[in-house]
Amino acid sequence: MEPQIIQNQKSKIVQIPIRIRYDLFNWLYIKGGLTIDKQTNNIDGEYIDNQSGIGFSFVGGIDLKLTDKIRFNIEPEIGISSLIPFKGDDYQQHFLNKGINLSFGYRF
Numbered sequence: 157m158e159p160q161i162i163q164n165q166k167s168k169i170v171q172i173p174i175r176i177r178y179d180l181f182n183w184l185y186i187k188g189g190l191t192i193d194k195q196t197n198n199i200d201g202e203y204i205d206n207q208s209g210i211g212f213s214f215v216g217g218i219d220l221k222l223t224d225k226i227r228f229n230i231e232p233e234i235g236i237s238s239l240i241p242f243k244g245d246d247y248q249q250h251f252l253n254k255g256i257n258l259s260f261g262y263r264f
Contacts, residue, residue, distance in 0.1 A: 209238035
């Protein structure tokens with residue numbers, strides 16, 4: 157029997173972050189904490205373990221002051237999903253997530 161080659165498999169995960177922010181300077185900060193992850197498209201029999209569970213993320217950010225009230229943030233992020241799985245498998249797989257968050261903010 158020939159081995160199967162999996163070319164693409166998509167996963168959809170909803171993350172709820174619970175983080176603590178620490179300001180290093182007026183414009184530079186770091187954040188870290190837990191994430192609650194819920195994979196919404198996992199089907200039994202797939203080759204990827206379900207990624208629903210508790211994860212961890214780390215963010216470094218730059219807070220750019222555009223005006224007195226308007227801010228722009230750039231946040232590179234790295235994290236691991238399902239460190240504590242809700243439904244664990246033997247030798248649980250984990251996703252290493254990375255990305256950049258861009259956001260605008262308004263201070264009242």
